Amino acid sequence: xxxxxxxxxxxxxxxxxxxxxxxxxxxxxxxxxxxxxxxxxxxxxxxxxxxxxxxxxxxxxxxxxxxxxxxxxxxxxxxxxxxxxxxxxxxxxxxxxxxxxxxxxxxxxxxxxxxxxxxxxxxxxxxxxxxxxxxxxxxxxxxxxxxxxxxxxxxxxxxxxxxxxxxxxxxxxxxxxxxxxxxxxxxxxxxxxxxxxxxxxxxxxxxxxxxxxxxxxxxxxxxxxxxxxxxxxxxxxxxxxxxxxxxxxxxxxxxxxxxxxxxxxxxxxxxxxxxxxxxxxx
Numbered sequence: 001x002x003x004x005x006x007x008x009x010x011x012x013x014x015x016x017x018x019x020x021x022x023x024x025x026x027x028x029x030x031x032x033x034x035x036x037x038x039x040x041x042x043x044x045x046x047x048x049x050x051x052x053x054x055x056x057x058x059x060x061x062x063x064x065x066x067x068x069x070x071x072x073x074x075x076x077x078x079x080x081x082x083x084x085x086x087x088x089x090x091x092x093x094x095x096x097x098x099x100x101x102x103x104x105x106x107x108x109x110x111x112x113x114x115x116x117x118x119x120x121x122x123x124x125x126x127x128x129x130x131x132x133x134x135x136x137x138x139x140x141x142x143x144x145x146x147x148x149x150x151x152x153x154x155x156x157x158x159x160x161x162x163x164x165x166x167x168x169x170x171x172x173x174x175x176x177x178x179x180x181x182x183x184x185x186x187x188x189x190x191x192x193x194x195x196x197x198x199x200x201x202x203x204x205x206x207x208x209x210x211x212x213x214x215x216x217x218x219x220x221x222x223x224x225x226x227x228x229x230x231x232x233x234x235x236x237x238x239x240x241x242x243x244x245x246x247x248x249x250x251x252x253x254x255x256x257x258x259x260x261x262x263x264x265x266x267x268x269x270x271x272x273x274x275x276x277x278x279x280x281x282x
Contacts, residue, residue, distance in 0.1 A: 002049075002220055010216045012277070013083065014044040018245045019273050020079035020092055026266035028096040031104065034249055034256040035149060036076040038180040038213070038240040045219045046145055047080045055085035058112040064142050065131045067116045069124020070149035070178065071105040072258070077114075078102050086113040122155030124148060125175060129164050132173040132233075143227070146175045151183025154192050159204065165233040166205025173233040174226045175206075178213065180242040182253045201235045213238030245273055 017040045025031035047053070051064040068077045075095065082089045094100035101110040105119030116127045128146035135142050152158065165173055179197075181188050188194060201208045207229050211222040219238065226234035242257075243249025246269040249256040261269055 002217070006049075007216050010044055010048060013048050014041045014216070015245070015273055015277060016083060017044060017076055017079040019270055020082070020089070021075045022246065022261055022266055022269045022273070024075055024078070024092045024095040024102075025260040026263060027093045029260050030096050031075055031260050032072040032258050033075065033246075033260060034182075034242045034253055035070060035178065035180065036073045037244045037246065037249065038242045039070075039073050039076050039147060039178045040079075040244065041214050041216060042147060042176055042178065042219060042238055042240075043076050043080050045216060045223065047084050049220060050223055051145065052142065053084070053113075055081075055113070058086065062140060062142055065115045065128070065144045067118065067124045067128045067131070067144070067146040068106050068114075069118055069128075069146055070121065070152050071118030071124070073147075073149075073178075074102070074104065074106045077106060078111075081111070081113045084113075087111070121149070121152040122157035122161075125158055125161035125165070128173055128175070129161055129168070129170060132165075132170040133168060135172055136170075142172070144170075144173045146173070148175060148177050149183070150177055150179045150181065150188050150194060150197075151191075153177060153194055153197075154183070162201065162204045162206065169231050170233045171230050174223065175233065175235045177235060177237045178240050179237050180240040180253070182242045182257070184254075184257050186254065198237060201237075205232060207232045207234040209234060209236045211236055211238050213240035214244055245269075245276065247272060 021036045025033045053063045054060045095102045108114040108117045128144045132144045198208045209222045212218040222236045242253035
């Protein structure tokens with residue numbers, strides 16, 4: 001069982017990632033804050049609790065792999081990589097600037113720690129399949145984690161890849177769905193319903209788990225169960241809130257899918273996130 005203090009440290013870390021997301025998208029006057037904020041707790045648990053990785057050796061052969069399939073949520077991944085030590089936190093403010101490695105969608109050729117260039121939705125799970133198969137062929141024990149959006153699951157390639165994962169019994173593959181119930185055009189249920197979502201994954205041969213995507217303990221528990229299974233890939237459907245942590249973004253998720261906060265909104269958002277911070281022990 002993970003200690004309460006460790007949970008609190010991860011919660012603090014997730015809050016820091018959210019602050020970075022707000023600050024960097026405001027500085028760029030561009031980006032996708034809503035879906036980055038909804039994924040912050042998942043990414044925090046992966047990078048600061050779950051995955052084997054070495055910031056001082058990004059190409060370490062035994063590292064676990066992470067594929068950000070919803071590539072427009074680049075800000076949360078950049079924030080995690082910076083906090084983990086892959087590059088300076090100060091560099092985050094260069095998001096989307098000409099010449100910066102912090103592009104609007106993640107690029108594996110521009111930055112250490114990026115395993116797959118993504119942005120064209122639906123492609124990440126296919127790449128994750130290849131990495132998981134490579135681990136088997138190379139007789140290595142690393143795991144592959146892939147984060148998708150629920151809107152992204154409208155893409156046909158996701159389901160082709162899902163069949164491939166199950167066909168090859170890729171039990172070293174764990175996929176997350178950031179289930180915030182929105183995509184760029186509106187609510188998932190109104191655009192194209194995914195229901196019954198869990199049953200669809202089960203029918204494709206996957207082990208299916210659910211968790212509260214904003215509860216650190218719930219995410220960790222789901223990952224523990226995912227890594228104990230054999231013979232099947234696992235998908236964790238994480239129930240989340242688009243814009244999580246910033247009240248006016250939570251209330252208007254469509255407005256902040258691809259719209260950066262203004263300087264005034266940045267101040268308000270950062271103030272809210274600071275108020276949520278756990279009091280420091282004396």
